[in-house]
Amino acid sequence: MLDPVSTAILQSIQYADLFDYPLTPDEIHRYLIGIRTPRAEITHALDDPARLNGAIARVGGYVTLPRREHLVAERARLRAHAQKQMPRARFYARLIAQLPFVRMIALTGALAMQNARDGDIDLMIVTAPRRLWLTRALIIALVYLARARGDKLCPNFLVTENALELRERNLYTAHEIAQMIPFYGMAIYARLRALNAWAETFLPNMNQCDAISEIQLNPRSVSRALKRVSERMLAGRMGDALERWERTRKIAKLSAQIRGSADDAAFSADVCRGFMSGHGQRILAEYESRITNY
Secondary structure, eight states: OHHHHHHHHHHHHHHTTTTTOOBOOHHHHHHHOOOOOOHHHHHHHOOOHHTTTTTEEEEEEEETTTTOOHHHHHHHHHHHHHHHHHHHHHHHHHHHTTTTTTEEEEEEEHHHHHSSSOOOEEEEEEOOOOOHHHHHHHHHHHHHHHTTTOEEEEEEEEEGGGSSSOOOSSSSHHHHHHHEEEEEEEHHHHHHHHHHHHHHHOOOOTTOOOOOOTTOOOOGGOOOOHHHHHHTTTTTTTHHHHHHHHHHHHHHHHHTOOSOOTTTTTEEESSSEOOSOOOHHHHHHHHHHHHHHH
């Protein structure tokens, strides 16, 4: 029988393994599932073979499951690839930050963990209230620009400032919150983290180890004057009409594309959560299956 800390360590490694992702001891501490514990206790558990009873493998500073040691070399390869992608992610974030009504941009998904296997640049974007769909339409123009440059820009999660408290309260969403890298709009990012403090129920150490990324955009690189002018132009009745028209047609179109469980997708005046494939629900189901069968 494993002690509680060893159990949490193994659960955290099992979850990361669903993404083929070995963890460092520091990452095990930050993403430890279910219990708050000092970093030193993680070290003690990892260094005592009897506590984890052969349930883990250690390779070059990483911890993974037995017979998964080959993932350490793969993680190094993907990290090098991610470092080449990051300047492009910042480039597109800078362009999006210039757009009217954009209030926050954060990198999410695999690239935020330097584990991008598909080349996606996943972004969470916060907009001003009553302008989410109009702003999204402008962002989609940049998606086509990125595609022409050979990049896969995926602004698949937009919310307004009225919807910062996320409704999906589970381990998958908690990880997304803990892992996201804010590029722009630090005040909104701070509000988002505060309103989603429930994530610490799943990952109690996530804020103890939190560090602001060094790859934020310089606020001076965003043209505030141009942004103010364009927002003023679209703030009145014309903007209201465009927002209603775009919202009505896109919600109808996107809702028709939902496959299987709709839990990962949501479309409203304040939310455009375009995860159509049910990936998050599959991850959670597989994790529960692993823990149950272990």
